[in-house]
Amino acid sequence: MIKDLSPFYSKNARNLQSSVIRELLKLTRKPEIISFAGGLPAPETFPVEAIEQISCRILRERGRFALQYGPTEGEMPLREELAKWMALSKPGITPANILITSGSQQGLDIVAKVFIDPGDIVVMELPSYIGGIQAFSAYRAKMIGVSQDSHGMRMDLLEKTLARLAKRHKKPKFIYVVPDFQNPSGVTLTEARRRRLLELAYAYEVPIVEDSPYRDLRFRGVAQPPIYGLDTQDQVIVLGTFSKIFCPGLRLAWLMAPASWTDRMVVSKQSMDLASPTFNQMIAAEYMRQGLLRPQIEAIRKLYGKKRNIMLKALKEFMPKGVRWTKPEGGLFLWVKLPRTMNATTLFRSAVDENVAYVVGEAFYCNGKGQNTMRLNFSYPSEEQIVEGIRRLAAVIKKNM
């Protein structure tokens, strides 16, 4: 047997980093831990009975079709439902624009595989979604971060970045943004900045990848139009997913792009999984067809909105002076900034000793910064756990200040 496989690894495989956070998260498996670390939806929201009924009917009436391979692009009834759904923000979308993927994470991998050669530039928010960072670094992208404030990515800094790159005759392969209740920070890109982002993308001829799993989970404030809805030049690739508005276990999501752009993406998906599960797609399509997705989203919004308020109240009550946090208007996460002198990574072990966990913020920074930040999830823990967990976390922070 070959003892050391590493000489056989490709350069890309060598570049795959087992993320620091996964290592740290292993410490959080103790049952007594209150974890704000995961990004899991609340399982009590999963529509188990509806899925059971729909599944039984599909198996009874079309079982042999449901258990067969399907087309790489996805099952037509689901693509049709999604085209209608997406067309609410931009008329003219058809199934030709929709590619069903096995989770948005696969969408990110497809985008990375199709666009990125080693050393190619991807521009993204600072901080940004860790799964995006992982997917792009697997293809050895050079990631350039643009800071955000409470209104999302700063367009003045993006403009400077693009201009600086253009001066050196460098063009990013795409700009990656999570514009709604961003994972990890919870902030939302304003409409004015979305418009400016498009202007810059047009001027510098760079595609935009709009990854928006949380868009429909708004608890308060005014919805901002999706970037693709404002796009007049067909320059946006959208990633949408059922994970946070239905359930993640079906592993169903979609990639929406100008029809003439999808060829390479379909081929690249073929080598990953040939097609996403037919049965699951039929379930999702039927769930949408019966009009069940809207009320499901309403119920999730209500629950997460309540949990978000409980977490904000607890933060206000327990956190020492000098600690700041975002107040997301939707989604699953909020972002905590400790005083600059503190380090959330070194603090992590003390927090776990006190049976509370979070994700260290630096994992979300493509430039290795953000040591004084952390991400907290409020969708998964119970209301009681949120209050008790924040109390414990605040005590750990105070002690280490």
Ligand SMILES: Cc1ncc(COP(=O)(O)O)c(C=O)c1O
């Ligand atoms: C911004 C973002 N993109 C993509 C994903 C992946 O989602 P999926 O479950 O569809 O693979 C997540 C999951 O948390 C996410 O937060």
